[in-house]
Amino acid sequence: xxxxxxxxxxxxxxxxxxxxxxxxxxxxxxxxxxxxxxxxxxxxxxxxxxxxxxxxxxxxxxxxxxxxxxxxxxxxxxxxxxxxxxxxxxxxxxxxxxxxxxxxxxxxxxxxxxxxxxxxxx
Numbered sequence: 774x775x776x777x778x779x780x781x782x783x784x785x786x787x788x789x790x791x792x793x794x795x796x797x798x799x800x801x802x803x804x805x806x807x808x809x810x811x812x813x814x815x816x817x818x819x820x821x822x823x824x825x826x827x828x829x830x831x832x833x834x835x836x837x838x839x840x841x842x843x844x845x846x847x848x849x850x851x852x853x854x855x856x857x858x859x860x861x862x863x864x865x866x867x868x869x870x871x872x873x874x875x876x877x878x879x880x881x882x883x884x885x886x887x888x889x890x891x892x893x894x895x
Contacts, residue, residue: 785808812866815860815880818881820877827861827870832867833845
């Protein structure tokens, strides 16, 4: 999908209400930029073949690892290295931008009810 103007994160986020359901807003080469709303706790998972980038647009989220937890606030980003097991959580609704290769399953190999459909554009 091509765009003819700037992409406004708030406008894109206003088009859906589902939690843990990333929506693609742009693509660059083989990478996708996805906005997502987070609240509560996700599932433990990893992405064996790729890093995953989280940029918090509004609110605050945690990325838990087996040995520590990282808190990311609005205006901050964090890169989860490929193959590292992690869990995301947010006490209150958080809006984030996720950058990852096309086709990456949000739950990795863990699967389950929170597995989102890929290639959903907003």
